[in-house]
Amino acid sequence: MSTTTIRADAAPAASAVRPPRSSRARPRSETPAMLMRFYQLLLTALVLGAWEILGRAGVIDTFFFSLPSAIGVAVWDWIASGFIFPHLWITLQEALYAFIIGTGLGLILGFLLARVRFLERLFEPFVQMFNALPRVVLAPIFLLWFGLGIESKVAFGVTLVFFIVFFNVLQGVKSVDKVLLDNARMLGATERHLIQHVVLPSALTWIFSSLHISVGFAIVGAVVGEYLGAAAGVGYVIAQAQGVFDTEGVFAGMFILMIVVLFVDLGVNRLERYLLRWRPVPGA
Amino acid sequence: MTSTETAHVPAVQLDACTKEFVTPQGGSYFAVKGIDLTVMPGKFVSIVGPTGCGKSTVLNMAAGLMAPSEGEARSFGAPVVGVNRRASYMFQQDALLPWKTVLDNVSLGLIMRGVGKKEAAAEARRWLAKVGLSNFEDRYPHQLSGGMRKRTSIAQAWIVNPDILLMDEPFSALDVQTRQIMENELLDIWQESGKAVIFITHDLDEAIALSDEVVLLSAGPASHVVARYDITLPRPRNLLEIRDDPQFVELHREIWGKLRDEVAKTYAAKAA
Numbered sequence: 001m002s003t004t005t006i007r008a009d010a011a012p013a014a015s016a017v018r019p020p021r022s023s024r025a026r027p028r029s030e031t032p033a034m035l036m037r038f039y040q041l042l043l044t045a046l047v048l049g050a051w052e053i054l055g056r057a058g059v060i061d062t063f064f065f066s067l068p069s070a071i072g073v074a075v076w077d078w079i080a081s082g083f084i085f086p087h088l089w090i091t092l093q094e095a096l097y098a099f100i101i102g103t104g105l106g107l108i109l110g111f112l113l114a115r116v117r118f119l120e121r122l123f124e125p126f127v128q129m130f131n132a133l134p135r136v137v138l139a140p141i142f143l144l145w146f147g148l149g150i151e152s153k154v155a156f157g158v159t160l161v162f163f164i165v166f167f168n169v170l171q172g173v174k175s176v177d178k179v180l181l182d183n184a185r186m187l188g189a190t191e192r193h194l195i196q197h198v199v200l201p202s203a204l205t206w207i208f209s210s211l212h213i214s215v216g217f218a219i220v221g222a223v224v225g226e227y228l229g230a231a232a233g234v235g236y237v238i239a240q241a242q243g244v245f246d247t248e249g250v251f252a253g254m255f256i257l258m259i260v261v262l263f264v265d266l267g268v269n270r271l272e273r274y275l276l277r278w279r280p281v282p283g284a
Numbered sequence: 285m286t287s288t289e290t291a292h293v294p295a296v297q298l299d300a301c302t303k304e305f306v307t308p309q310g311g312s313y314f315a316v317k318g319i320d321l322t323v324m325p326g327k328f329v330s331i332v333g334p335t336g337c338g339k340s341t342v343l344n345m346a347a348g349l350m351a352p353s354e355g356e357a358r359s360f361g362a363p364v365v366g367v368n369r370r371a372s373y374m375f376q377q378d379a380l381l382p383w384k385t386v387l388d389n390v391s392l393g394l395i396m397r398g399v400g401k402k403e404a405a406a407e408a409r410r411w412l413a414k415v416g417l418s419n420f421e422d423r424y425p426h427q428l429s430g431g432m433r434k435r436t437s438i439a440q441a442w443i444v445n446p447d448i449l450l451m452d453e454p455f456s457a458l459d460v461q462t463r464q465i466m467e468n469e470l471l472d473i474w475q476e477s478g479k480a481v482i483f484i485t486h487d488l489d490e491a492i493a494l495s496d497e498v499v500l501l502s503a504g505p506a507s508h509v510v511a512r513y514d515i516t517l518p519r520p521r522n523l524l525e526i527r528d529d530p531q532f533v534e535l536h537r538e539i540w541g542k543l544r545d546e547v548a549k550t551y552a553a554k555a556a
Contacts, residue, residue, distance in 0.1 A: 180381060183380075184381075185349070185367050188444065278424040278425075
């Protein structure tokens with residue numbers, strides 16, 4: 001009863017709100033994408049220009065903030081001399097391993113706990129405990145255990161990626177639509193069929209939707225791990241630059257990471273769009 | 285089982301079936317109580333009743349998705365233990381797998397029965413042609429209209445050649461025109477098949493137009509069979525004109541008189 005009254009009240013309210021909103025949106029045509037790109041470039045130029053001028057004028061302390069031109073030169077030097085590529089390669093390797101291992105573990109354990117109620121109840125407090133632990137504090141112990149090589153960074157990244165995937169799989173497997181399961185059962189599905197045709201694909205949507213976050217965290221894990229102790233990698237380069245008060249180096253490292261992560265994210269976008277092509281496009 | 289053997293053994297038989305649920309508060313709730321239902325092979329039986337009268341529970345017991353708390357569900361003489369292998373089920377909600385194309389959805393039943401991929405696809409194409417979806421085999425369910433999704437569901441359920449079809453308000457989400465078209469198509473496919481159908485609906489017109497027998501359930505909870513009506517309208521039926529048939533009108537009046545009482549009870553219980 002109460003739901004019908006709520007709905008009856010809500011309907012006129014919603015329709016009263018809608019017309020002005022749409023009439024406001026329609027007559028004003030949106031800025032074309034090309035023009036928007038131009039504005040974005042303009043904004044970038046303005047900010048960087050102001051930074052440069054204020055820096056040269058001495059308003060901004062270049063010791064702490066450097067200059068866009070100097071950072072640009074540093075980035076170019078690193079690329080032209082090839083200095084940055086081995087480091088970048090190490091970082092990406094660490095992130096990739098962390099991503100694969102973290103996702104694999106998260107998948108297996110998430111699946112297991114979602115299917116076996118006993119295990120889920122057994123492990124619940126421990127999972128919560130470890131998830132509550134700020135992951136950075138694990139870096140020192142991993143450095144002790146695995147040394148300064150890529151292993152310690154991978155281990156660190158795994159602890160970040162694992163929990164994201166784990167919780168998503170747990171949720172994904174448990175929230176499989178019961179009607180889909182019943183339908184498959186009626187069509188003759190065995191337990192194995194159910195997992196293959198219904199449970200896994202359903203859980204995969206949850207994993208893919210967390211792909212951006214887990215890829216991002218894999219890179220965070222690698223860089224932070226390197227920063228705390230390493231012999232190579234972009235995080236190590238940044239830490240070295242910081243050690244000698246080389247502000248340009250710190251900014252250049254940041255800039256390169258930013259660009260690389262942007263490209264990785266673009267790739268993930270493509271992959272996601274392909275793997276989830278069966279999903280309705282929101283708003284279409 | 286041979287056809288002579290099955291001819292006089294009920295495809296579905298519910299014997300004094302009761303389904304009791306435990307409520308979160310620890311009490312118990314009877315969805316249905318003492319249901320008797322017999323559906324012979326080749327018969328089309330509709331179950332009507334007010335909302336919340338446990339129609340789906342009846343279907344789920346016949347499907348083996350739910351075991352009766354008391355009484356027994358039998359199918360072709362054998363007790364239903366676990367999923368009823370001789371039945372297909374068309375759900376009220378969309379039950380197509382959203383990550384499979386129309387073709388893969390339709391062939392799923394065959395694939396899971398161990399039929400080869402090529403053979404299953406060929407058979408699925410045959411069924412898609414039958415339900416008029418030949419040009420849509422590569423689409424995903426969300427790219428189809430509601431009516432097309434229902435057609436896909438019909439093909440998916442029929443492709444495994446079940447002896448029993450359980451249909452839970454399959455067309456309730458469709459608009460009136462599409463629904464009539466779908467009803468016609470369903471009858472066309474069913475007529476040549478000799479399959480038993482249990483069809484749940486809250487639409488009395490639909491029930492009478494399609495069925496050999498209409499079973500009326502009482503208002504829930506603890507709903508039971510109030511009355512049964514044999515529908516002797518001649519087949520094949522023209523669903524677009526059948527509603528003007530005097531026999532149809534007479535049946536409708538008779539059943540609606542009873543159904544109205546049950547609907548009134550449901551409302552009275554809700555208001556209380």
